[in-house]
Amino acid sequence: MTKLLGVIGDPISHSLSPLIHNGWLRDFGFPATYEAMHVPGGQLSSALESLAKRDTVGVNVTLPHKLEALALAKTASASAAKIGAANTLTQQQDKSWTADNTDAPGFMSSLRDALQTNDLSKEKVLLLGAGGSARAVVYALNEQAIDLTILNRTPSKAVSLSNEFTNAKAAFGDLSQYKEYIESATIVINTTSGGYSGDIIDTGPGNGRLFYDISYGAAAKAQLDDAKLNGWRVRDGLNMLVAQAAESFRIWFGEEPDRILALKRCQNALEAAE
Numbered sequence: 689m690t691k692l693l694g695v696i697g698d699p700i701s702h703s704l705s706p707l708i709h710n711g712w713l714r715d716f717g718f719p720a721t722y723e724a725m726h727v728p729g730g731q732l733s734s735a736l737e738s739l740a741k742r743d744t745v746g747v748n749v750t751l752p753h754k755l756e757a758l759a760l761a762k763t764a765s766a767s768a769a770k771i772g773a774a775n776t777l778t779q780q781q782d783k784s785w786t787a788d789n790t791d792a793p794g795f796m797s798s799l800r801d802a803l804q805t806n807d808l809s810k811e812k813v814l815l816l817g818a819g820g821s822a823r824a825v826v827y828a829l830n831e832q833a834i835d836l837t838i839l840n841r842t843p844s845k846a847v848s849l850s851n852e853f854t855n856a857k858a859a860f861g862d863l864s865q866y867k868e869y870i871e872s873a874t875i876v877i878n879t880t881s882g883g884y885s886g887d888i889i890d891t892g893p894g895n896g897r898l899f900y901d902i903s904y905g906a907a908a909k910a911q912l913d914d915a916k917l918n919g920w921r922v923r924d925g926l927n928m929l930v931a932q933a934a935e936s937f938r939i940w941f942g943e944e945p946d947r948i949l950a951l952k953r954c955q956n957a958l959e960a961a962e
């Protein structure tokens with residue numbers, strides 16, 4: 689019988705996760721299908737109840753459900769508990785759910801890939817933003833004890849995020865005042881959602897340093913084009929998207945899927961949609 693997987697969110701129609709996972713399911717010849725499931729906020733619990741009645745392997749969970757997914761799971765990995773959010777739920781024999789967060793390892797592997805090294809001990813990271821997406825990034829960097837400064841428009845959020853993950857330093861203020869921080873950073877990671885409303889951060893000269901925006905497609909394009917013109921080496925969040933998907937796939941099936949192939953499929957789909 690065909691098993692079911694999927695991604696639950698609102699909005700969800702733009703998600704590339706079905707493309708990624710269905711590609712891998714076909715590559716492996718697994719009799720399963722991965723669907724985009726539109727579920728408005730507050731309705732995750734009932735959605736999971738109906739999925740438990742079907743032959744469901746697991747689901748990814750995205751905005752606005754990542755906190756509730758953790759709360760509804762019977763057990764959770766240590767990283768999901770610390771981050772306070774889950775993006776991967778796996779159905780157990782007793783129909784309960786276990787929660788994982790694959791954003792953190794997905795981010796870390798995509799960063800290592802961008803830098804072409806496993807040794808990040810000398811890096812000084814400046815993280816822009818302190819919202820939901822920043823949490824997994826801060827957790828992952830902190831686990832590796834990487835020098836990190838968090839800069840956010842709203843001071844209190846940067847401070848509380850850095851307090852939770854004790855090694856991180858917090859800075860705050862209008863993002864246009866970030867220059868003193870940016871000059872001493874070796875990597876800048878943008879987790880703000882400003883790109884969705886067309887806001888561009890003035891990065892200043894990059895001199896070949898890495899500017900990594902965890903969004904992708906139209907939301908990242910203007911910012912990354914601008915940073916590139918300023919001499920930054922730029923990366924968007926597609927690698928991270930594929931890497932977190934690969935970590936989820938491994939949890940569900942115990943197999944390592946082809947990340948490069950998935951990345952190509954995503955790039956082709958984005959180009960076709962332009």
Ligand code: ATR
Pocket residue numbers: 816817818819820821822840841842845863879880881882885887
């Ligand atoms: P996500 O889950 O995508 O992280 P979020 O939790 O709403 O979404 O967080 C959005 C982040 O982008 C926040 O750090 C937000 O800053 P505030 O905490 O001050 O709200 C930041 N952000 C959004 N729009 C921004 C803009 N135009 N300029 C700078 N920062 C912005």
